[in-house]
């Protein structure tokens with residue numbers, strides 16, 4: 001660099017490495033890495049291997065890259081963080097629980113968004129879910 005005041009965009013000939021982010025290490029194919037997932041401001045952390053257990057879902061496939069925020073180095077979802085907790089737990093435990101206090105419709109919407117089928121709801125919660133679903137359908141029919 002010569003005098004920084006004069007035409008800095010053209011004049012600076014120094015190697016631009018200092019302007020660039022460090023070389024990504026992903027070429028080295030690390031076994032696992034931590035993923036930062038920001039859901040409406042609430043941050044969750046998990047391992048890449050954990051979400052890739054279910055490759056047919058949004059988080060488990062490279063569909064998630066669409067939600068990657070380069071600047072913050074995290075995935076950002078403008079979704080319900082309370083329900084997301086249950087979704088992330090599904091990846092960890094293989095069981096999906098249905099939080100009874102949540103509205104069934106919004107729960108279903110979150111599942112659909114993340115590409116998870118309600119079939120995977122655990123036996124512990126399945127009956128509640130099914131009953132709620134039936135009640136809901138009846139209520140909608142009354143309208």
Ligand SMILES: [Zn+2]
Nearest residue numbers: 097122124125
């Ligand atoms: Zn349960």
